[in-house]
Amino acid sequence: MSIYFDQHIKVSKGNIVSIAWHEKLKYLAVASYDSNIGGSILFFKDEGERVMDSEVSKPCAPTCIAWHPVKPILVCGWESGEASVWNEREKQLFEFAPIHKTEIRELAFNGKGIRLLTGDNYGTVYQWKLDMKGKPQPAPNYSAKVSSAVVSMLLQPISGTEDGLDLSTLAKLAVSGDERALDLFTSHNAGGSSRPGAQPAGVGPAAPTGPIEANCFFVGTLNGSVHYLDEHGRCELLFSTEGAVKRLLYHQKRNLLISVTDSGSLSQHSIGPNGAARELTKFKLACRSPKPDIIWAGKTLLAMAVGETMVRFWDIASEDNYTLSMQDGMGYDSNVQVTSIAYSAKKQVLAAGTQTGQLAFWKYQPIHSSAQHEPEDEWQLQPPLFVRSNVSQLTWGTSDQLLGLNAVSDVYIITEQPASCHYGNGLSAVQTGPKSLYLANFNESIFAELQLESRLKQVRTTGAHLVCSDGRSITSYELLPPPGNSAEPITVSSLLKQVGEFQCDATQLDIYDQNVYTCETKKIQVRTLQGTVKQQLAFSDNHGEPVCFTINSHNLVVGSSRGVIRLFDLSRREAKAHGGEKFISEHVPRHATIQSVAVNSSGTCVSVVCVLDDLSVDPRVYVWDVEMDTVTYFNLKTGRSEHDENDRNIDR
Structure with a gap:
């Protein structure tokens, strides 16, 4: 079992507009706005420490942020129509040419991060080229116009193999009439092209050896239209639906585009060569929120938070659907609205935030038994975590051990660790929450769940003593005799007596007799229960x-x-x-x-x-x-x- 901890991030006053983790690096960007101060973008490391001398600010509000897919470069869109680029490594700020006449609503990088799309409130889209440091060129590559305000943009991914080319995908596209795919396919197999009218083999550019660069985008608008923007800036209307297109998702292997509107209209389109769309399914969700949150939670599984007290699932392959709900018995309030969800594919964990600051986690554990079971049985609910206010945004970090949480006026980094437990001489200690510990004294037949004052990362016991660590300090306790009146509620003070507390950032600890052993840099320290170092077990360079x-x-x-x-x-x-x-x-x-x-x-x-x-x-x-x-x-x-x-x- 895992335990989750929340770390509050100190951000200047005002509302949090958005947060974003870098895909590869351990940076969290936080965009906020205060009417008295203006807008700002701050940067934090994975442990919540602010990156000094790194801030982007303007008198107006930031509207959107986007990280470069590889480099420590962040692009910011502003209410004024301005756009900025911050290079964290070089500590340099660049500005785009001020050609947007209204606020920028969406930003999207292409596959390699060389090109960037900016979309505004008037439906104008520009594509820009950035140099190695992130500096934009003076003028955009092209401009396009869509039917109304841009509210969502999505890069169309291209499948790739280890050597950069998915030949089966190229072959299918070539047969379907995609000339560019045909050129790439034939040049890859023959060292050039044998197609009539194409470049002869051995002449001109060499056959591509790296990944095909994704340069085509889907653009969703406020009036419900979805457009396809190809690599040359040609814009085509694919389809129209009811409401503002708040979310676009793409299934790479099936070439499927999922669109979701603020009115709850969900449609599924098959995308052919050159962006041609064919509707497969369309239905209306029981949407009770103007901001439905729809994400991938598996290879073909969609998870949906649409303003209900549950999370809905729909498998686009099997067309199975089911729900997950929070259980009152585990400390959850099951009658609150789910407002945001995020899924970690690596950890197979779904996180869900509510309007009251409740955070739920489900761990996916497939059942391989032949016995009949329901798909929802494979999701195991974990202990809850609580923050101060409404959860408006959740996003997993690079290591998938970190979860960023936007609570409108506060930001938290949620970290995960395995639950700590230990047994010694008849006393068992099991961590059940960030600050809760279940003690079982089998010698005295005393069983109780205790709430500690500080967070718990490690616990060890000898039967007579208990030591706990929050990662920065260690607290030691002596086990008290059992209370005489068994009717009295058992508390920490009635069961444990604190005998020591000292600062120590040990990566591991244990206890033997009345000595605490701590693993620290280049040595093992032997301490008393009060923290005094009695002995040092040093390790040589060898x-x-x-x-x-x-x-x-x-x-x-x-x-x-x-x-x-x-x-x-x-x-x-x-x-x-x-x-x-x-x-x-x-x-x-x-x-x-x-x-x-x-x-x-x-x-x-x-x-x-x-x-x-x-x-x-x-x-x-x-x-x-x-x-x-x-x-x-x-x-x-x-x-x-x-x-x-x-x-x-x-x-x-």
């Missing part, structure tokens, strides 16, 4: 820095950044090294780093899990027999031991 450790009985095992395993005996007054040391990296086929270590209660065997050089987890669990000084492994992927795998290789 060992590397300690990255993880585990205590079992009186044995401490430590894994280092250079792949070294070290053992310590804690039964004496001071921790003493014993059992020698082992360079586990010598036994791993590819260069690896240690992810976790464990030791048995007698200290005779150590298990190790590694991460390989491609960042994948090694399926082999390595075991170091300390007494025999041998290392063997068991491959969880194949279900075979090292001995079995060697025998199979010999037989071959």
